[in-house]
Amino acid sequence: MTIELSDDLSGLPPERTVFHVDQVRMRIMTGDHPFHLAEREAIAENWRQEVAANPALFDGRMILQRRIGLVRGGIVSEGYVAPFSTFLWWRKQPERHGALHIHSYPVLETSDGALVAIRMGAHTANAGMVYFACGSFDPDDVVDGHCDPELNMRREVLEETGIELHDATVSDGYYIAHFRRTVTLFRLFRFDETADQMIARIEQHMQVAEDKEIAGAVAIRSADPSVHPYHAGMLPVLNWYFGQGQDVAE
Numbered sequence: 520m521t522i523e524l525s526d527d528l529s530g531l532p533p534e535r536t537v538f539h540v541d542q543v544r545m546r547i548m549t550g551d552h553p554f555h556l557a558e559r560e561a562i563a564e565n566w567r568q569e570v571a572a573n574p575a576l577f578d579g580r581m582i583l584q585r586r587i588g589l590v591r592g593g594i595v596s597e598g599y600v601a602p603f604s605t606f607l608w609w610r611k612q613p614e615r616h617g618a619l620h621i622h623s624y625p626v627l628e629t630s631d632g633a634l635v636a637i638r639m640g641a642h643t644a645n646a647g648m649v650y651f652a653c654g655s656f657d658p659d660d661v662v663d664g665h666c667d668p669e670l671n672m673r674r675e676v677l678e679e680t681g682i683e684l685h686d687a688t689v690s691d692g693y694y695i696a697h698f699r700r701t702v703t704l705f706r707l708f709r710f711d712e713t714a715d716q717m718i719a720r721i722e723q724h725m726q727v728a729e730d731k732e733i734a735g736a737v738a739i740r741s742a743d744p745s746v747h748p749y750h751a752g753m754l755p756v757l758n759w760y761f762g763q764g765q766d767v768a769e
Contacts, residue, residue, distance in 0.1 A: 522595055524586035527700075528619070531589055534698050537759040541692045542593040543704055545584070545621065545656070545666035552583050552599035554609060554617035565611070566604035575642035578604045582656035582666055584619035587702065594695065594702075596621060598666070600658055607644065615700040624651040624705035624756060625672040625684060633714035633738040634760065636753070637679060637721070640734045649737055650750035651705070652679040668693070668704055679733050681724025682717070684708050696755035703752040707760075714738035 523530075532538050555562065570576055583606055584598035596619070609618050627635040637652050639645045653675050660671040673684045687708035694705050710717060721736040737747060742761040744754055 522588050522590055524588040524595065524597060526586050526617075526619070528587060528697055528702070531587075531594075531695075531697060531702075535696055535755040535758075537694050537696045537755055539692055539694055540589075540593045543668055543693055544593060544595045545582070545668075546595070546597050547582065547661050547664055547666065548585070548597055548599050550599065552585060552601045552605065552618065554583070554585075555599070555601050555605045557617065558605070558608060562602075562605050562608045565608045569604070569607055569644075573642065573644070573646075576603075576644060578602050580658055581606060582621075582658075582660070583609070584621050584702075587619055587621075598656075603644075603655075606655070610701075619700050619702065620655070621666075621702040621704065622653060622655055622752070623668045623672050624653050624703055624752070625676050626651055626705050626707050626756060626760070627676075627682070627687075627717065628707050628709045629714040629717055629738070630711050631713045633740050634757075635714055635717045635721070636737055636739055636747075637733045638735045638737060638747070640732055643732055645750065647734075647748055648750045649747035650753050651756075652676045652682075652733075654679075672706070678728070678730065680721045680736070681728070682710075682720060686710065694756075694759070696752070696759075698751055698755070701752060703756065705756055714740075 580600050582598045583601040584596050587596040638649050656666045660666050687710050690707040696703050718736045742757040
């Protein structure tokens with residue numbers, strides 16, 4: 520079967536529309552991302568400015584997507600391993616042409632109907648922002664030439680919160696929404712603990728965590744966008760969840 524991939528998202532439902540797929544297949548290509556090759560000088564100059572403003576930044580390796588397609592039952596994409604500095608420069612562009620970003624949200628649902636998210640530390644690239652514990656796909660998430668969303672979610676949640684996703688009941692497949700050429704994959708992980716209990720566990724983990732990326736944990740109980748300084752990718756997820764997920768495009 521021939522799979523049509525494109526460098527835009529015109530084949531997906533409209534922006535901020537949550538839809539469900541059974542599977543996600545993200546292939547990793549060899550070589551350098553074309554955007555990285557075309558923008559190397561601008562990327563280097565922007566990185567110098569970023570580090571001058573925030574010396575704690577680290578130019579690690581991550582997965583930056585190039586093309587994406589929607590097929591029956593799932594989405595497929597092609598991406599490249601690229602420096603974090605390339606991603607930072609790309610996301611500053613008004614139209615964000617030349618690349619796509621896919622990231623995963625493990626949505627932690629508590630027994631009393633709240634969602635638990637984290638607030639990022641002042642030294643991070645998203646200082647002060649609130650979103651679900653997550654991180655961009657990186658080479659550690661690549662298995663047999665493809666990104667593994669489950670591996671990424673488990674690793675990021677465990678590192679940042681000390682919570683093991685294996686202890687939760689997980690929703691089937693993936694829910695997806697996109698905005699400004701960034702695609703959010705998310706799944707619900709339902710725990711038998713209250714929000715207060717989960718936050719207490721996270722705060723205990725923060726005392727011993729080697730990487731002090733987060734500044735705290737919060738319980739979310741509504742879709743009100745003014746409650747916290749949310750990352751843009753959070754808003755469709757919150758609208759979907761607190762609207763009971765009735766507006767899901769299949």
